[in-house]
Amino acid sequence: MRIAMIGTGYVGLVSGACFSEFGTEVVCVDRDANKIERLNDGQIPIFEPGLEDLVARNESAGRLSFTTDMKAAVQGCDAVFIAVGTPSRRGDGHADLTYVYDAAREIAAAADPETVVVTKSTVPVGTGREVEQILQETAPDKRLQVASNPEFLREGSAIGDFMRPDRVIIGAETQRAQTVLRALYRPLYLIETPIIFTSLETSELTKYAANAFLATKITFINEIADLCEAVGADVHDVARGMGLDGRIGRKFLHAGPGYGGSCFPKDTLALTRTAQQAGSPTRIVETVVDVNDRRKSAMADKIIAHMGGDVAGKTVALLGVTFKPNTDDMRESPSLAVVPALQQAGARVRAHDPEGMQAAQELLSDVTWCQEPYEAMQGADALVILTEWNQFRNLNLSRIKETLNAPTVVDLRNIYDPTEMWEQGFHYTCIGRAFGR
Ligand code: NAD
Incomplete structure (x- = not known):
């Protein structure tokens, strides 16, 4: 053929x-x-x-x-x-x-x-x-x-x-x-x-329904993560406890900075428009779109709050700018909301990404691009993990502490263990596992 x-x-x-x-x-x-x-x-x-x-x-x-x-x-x-x-x-x-x-x-x-x-x-x-x-x-x-x-x-x-x-x-x-x-x-x-x-229509709608459902699952666990922070629960265990129920399933229950990428943001939005036009609005998906949009900018506020409420003149080391690991795709990445918001608040940003830096340079300005993670941390007042590349999962904690100006870490992908980080003396926060700290 x-x-x-x-x-x-x-x-x-x-x-x-x-x-x-x-x-x-x-x-x-x-x-x-x-x-x-x-x-x-x-x-x-x-x-x-x-x-x-x-x-x-x-x-x-x-x-x-x-x-x-x-x-x-x-x-x-x-x-x-x-x-x-x-x-x-x-x-x-x-x-x-x-x-x-x-x-x-x-x-x-x-x-x-x-x-x-x-x-x-x-x-x-x-x-x-x-x-x-x-x-x-x-x-x-x-x-x-x-x-x-x-x-x-x-x-x-x-x-x-x-x-x-x-x-x-x-x-x-x-x-x-x-x-x-x-x-x-x-x-x-x-x-x-x-x-x-x-039929043609069923096939076309199946794709949007699947993407909207996955986006909803992510957004759901993100909101539960916020609630966990407010009430002192651990979203990691909540997600595991939920996900082991075969009717729910474990995938797409990882709390984070909000979904991005070339598909979920545009497809959820397009589905809401199709549904409105057809006179059959998808109210759940409309809410998902809104909650996810707000979440990305809320992440900058979370970083600023963890850095003492004022980042003017401070430097942030940012690891990961692509919307997820193993791609160079920057479309709708949370970094596109987080970096400008930090800069607007007066912070300088030093960043590293294993594959995304070339594409990111066209979309983010005034960032100091670094060849490896520890170079990004040099002289920085906090480390922020924004994409869970494997390369960032096993960083040397002593070296992080030696390199940063202060041992402040914001882990927006929950790839480090909070208890271990606190025991090691880090001023550490992540998503939905802060236990009121
Ligand atoms: P892309 O932007 O990476 O690639 C699209 C390509 O089409 C571009 O290279 C462009 O130059 C080319 N093009 C546009 N008009 C053309 C024409 N008339 N003749 C020849 N080439 C033309 O897009 P993508 O990420 O590959 O997505 C393509 C479609 O697949 C989208 O509808 C997307 O929603 C869907 N999709 C994407 C993914 C994903 O993970 N990226 C997954 C599933 C579905």
């Missing part, structure tokens, strides 16, 4: 490389010529564990290629996947579908008459029908088919997630679309991955 993947970002590049690993011939297309040039030079434009090897292996096997030439790429394809961005539209929070619709028009003009056009981007309910309309209007003589196949991979573990997903959702209403997608996912069928065939 042969497919084209339109959009070579976090989703398109990983999905394209993984399909080629399954034995399919894949052409990845992007309109960003620089990205394609780098890929053709053997450079991977994003940081994703294992991706470099996967791409190199399949490229040299002749199953994976990269181009800006959409026309040539889509010819002879059984399916063309749209994996372009769907960011929040400025002003109203709806998903911006310009890139999806542009791609659909370009595909319709160039594709073979019976190609299946699959939306892999996260798109609001109704987009598949709109794409269908665009295909018909642009190429009335062809019998192009539409399908929806939302992607559930997580940055940082994207390859494993794609190769061994919990499930695959396919919104396909015609025989041909179902047959092509079933064939493409055949390797997963063999390992008994549940593959659910639905």
Whole structure:
């Protein structure tokens, strides 16, 4: 089989490389010529564990290629996947579908008459029908088919997630679309991955419902963490006690500075807009969006309070700026709210992140970027841990104390044990485990 993947970002590049690993011939297309040039030079434009090897292996096997030439790429394809961005539209929070619709028009003009056009981007309910309309209007003589196949991979573990997903959702209403997608996912069928065939609308909504539910779970435990601080309970044990209930589950019950990233913030917001427009508001998700937004700026207040209430002229050492570990993605990262708020309060920021510093430099100004954690701590009045990279989990406590001006630590990812930190003489705080200190 042969497919084209339109959009070579976090989703398109990983999905394209993984399909080629399954034995399919894949052409990845992007309109960003620089990205394609780098890929053709053997450079991977994003940081994703294992991706470099996967791409190199399949490229040299002749199953994976990269181009800006959409026309040539889509010819002879059984399916063309749209994996372009769907960011929040400025002003109203709806998903911006310009890139999806542009791609659909370009595909319709160039594709073979019976190609299946699959939306892999996260798109609001109704987009598949709109794409269908665009295909018909642009190429009335062809019998192009539409399908929806939302992607559930997580940055940082994207390859494993794609190769061994919990499930695959396919919104396909015609025989041909179902047959092509079933064939493409055949390797997963063999390992008994549940593959659910639905209508276009159900498939589109399933993706938003799943993301909104996960965002709700995170926000729920964050609020419980705040309550723990107020009443002297330990959120770590509360989450464990809750999560061992099979109906609840242990995942996504880690209290922290609020969710970020390229998906949850925009997808929760877009779902609320879709629901309002449909006259069926999702009040829980609306609250989640609001609570999470406030939480990110509240984190700066928490740091300032722990540093004595005034950070003017003080220096903060910040570890981790990406929205989570194992990615270089800075989109909607809590650091984008925390760093400017600290600077506004008069603090200087020295920061280190294993992979995110290049992207962060374009988004955060007046930060002193450091090559390793202890360099960031030099001359700083407090250490703040904002992303739980493995590199930050086992820092040398004596060295931290020697390097900082004062042994003040704000651990917004709960990666250190509070009792141990207090015993070691740190002025330490974290999320929901402060026991009233
Ligand atoms: P991205 O911004 O990293 O990549 C999108 C790419 O599409 C860019 O390289 C852009 O140049 C390219 N592009 C845009 N229009 C094009 C066109 N007409 N022709 C060719 N290329 C074009 O985006 P992403 O993070 O990969 O996300 C893509 C979609 O997948 C979004 O809808 C997102 O919500 C969804 N998604 C993302 C993740 C994730 O973890 N990033 C997970 C699941 C789903």
